[in-house]
Amino acid sequence: MAANPQIAPAGDDIIEADPDLYDASDSTLGDEVSRYTASLTSSIERYPVENGRRYHAFKDGSYILPNDEIELDRLDLTHQMIRITMGDKLHFAPIGEKPAKILDLGTGTGIWAIEMGDDYPSAEIIGTDLSPTQPSWVPANVKFEIDDAEEPWTFPEYFDFVHVRYLAAAIADWPKLMRQAFQHTKPGGWAEFQDFDLAYYSEDGSLKEEHSVSKWITTLLDAVHGFGRDPCPGSKLEGWMKDAGFERVQHEKFRLPIGPWAKDKHLKTVGAWNIVQIEDGLEGFTLRLFTQFLDWKSEEVQVLLANVRKDLRDPKIHAQFDFHVAYGQKPKTA
Template identity: 45%
Template sequence: MVAHVQPLADDPEFEEEGFQDDDILSTASLSSSILAYEVEHGRSYHAYNAGKYVLPNDEEEKDRMDIQYHALRILFEEKLFYAPIDKNPQCILDIGTGTGIWVMDVGDEYPSAKVIGTDLSPIQPQYVPPNVQFEIHDCTEYPWTFNDNSMDFIHTRITNGFAVRDWKAFFQEAYKALKPGGWIEDQEFDLMAFSDDNTLPSDSAVVKWCTLMNEGGLKAGFDLRLTSEKIRCAMEEAGFKEITVLDLKLPIGVWPADPRLREAGKYGLGAMLYGLQGISLAIFTRFLGWQVDEMEVLLAQVRNEWRRRRVHSYWPIFVVYGRKPLPE
């Protein structure tokens, strides 16, 4: 059982309704696009396998991913991963790398390793550590193009919940690509916000949004209600051993009493306030049949609820890692 997160006592420093998005958010200038991206309702999407992935790839989405990354670094106590990999890995692969920030941090941490990040769009910075490279790759197309037994560590995080339809097949491909003794780690979340003290009622706009997102995800062919047990079982079926599961909670907002969790929650909230439209748009319009204006009314209600410090909501976050066994 994951420990209850203690809320912060009433603090006049924070206004209940007046928490400003600008207190959280900052933008970064990233490299321009080199592909003819699809544009839909004012947001750009991947041109490679167009329509298959429902999240945008534009500047707003890149900023959201970087804010989310910062929230998770704080939640994970600055750990880049939890798997007990070898001290001198030769080749590390990040599936669904997004802006590439994790790959660059790992490249700095392991300068002698080749670190590869893959995604559907080349949205990563131009100037990166010399041991880092990025490739266009769709992790849901099998078989993968990587050589068998070539990777020491494979990492993937969150966005694959919006892409992977068959987790067993996904982990089977990872198993083939890993060297014997290599590790895989998957960090995911359940797209259903919770509260431990009933401050997020079942009839809230947040719960309604989560429910609709999950309905739309199923219509699109993927399940956003991921659990650590589902990922653990898929890893086990693919052949992985020494599987370890960590269940955590990422607060949404500055309500926790614990300073580290409050800081993580600040960025967790920022990622949602900033990225809510991009996360929602394709699912609501393509698969649920909503009009954009209709959707925006609901999203405004969701943002207003999340800005209230009395709402003690969080995302269930889980980390699952396992090892490809050595030959007997």
């Protein structure tokens, strides 16, 4: 199609359309749209591969984690861990029994949106992500779109509930994201942010600086900061929500043990899920940042990760990190 199509000006001096530029046939136009759509879809799915892992094609380089099957399986596992952590809940915000419109930013595999679609058949649920990695068989009230949450939001509607989960190390400007969430929440509607503080620690001093897992997570967090992202947004969510204008903001903090070392039965279960998702994600967390941003060789990364795995399996090391949930309401008069 022409980059600068001619337009007939007002008045008597009508310029006839160049037949080489235009085709009035609806079928031809439909074919052109189909070809353009297919090309666009192809470009989005033309995923780059690095060190044997597949990454997002849309906004390539803006997100450090892969989007291959290994990572998608890990995300589904992490979803189950978070649901167990939260007492088998998908959210804490009191959104009522029949919300009309729900937005799930950074939907990933779409599992949260799909389960919400089952729980709230009255709601139209939109999940957005950088890659079309969601399943095609979903509840009729759920749909997925390719979008970048950090770009200006173009949703024509306002939502009863905006949900954002697990965007640690993915967002450059969290206050801006909060403001956009506030803007697109209906007056009286709710938003909920669920995320991690990925700094590992131990309460009994069993995690020491000389441990490989400690060296790894410290290097990883420093690299994420250098990349211009925040790997520890969890504890700041409440403050950012209040600054954006949300009211009745509530905050919950959860410990996530790494491994089943805790005496408490619930924490032991969470820890067992957590160590599996961490081990499944070690390469994905590390390879792109360490090889591209820190200029490590892939062989060096693998040696470090082998030692990290040993530490993760050491029952004497009681490492953990925190998960935070913050939710609040847009004022009804806003």
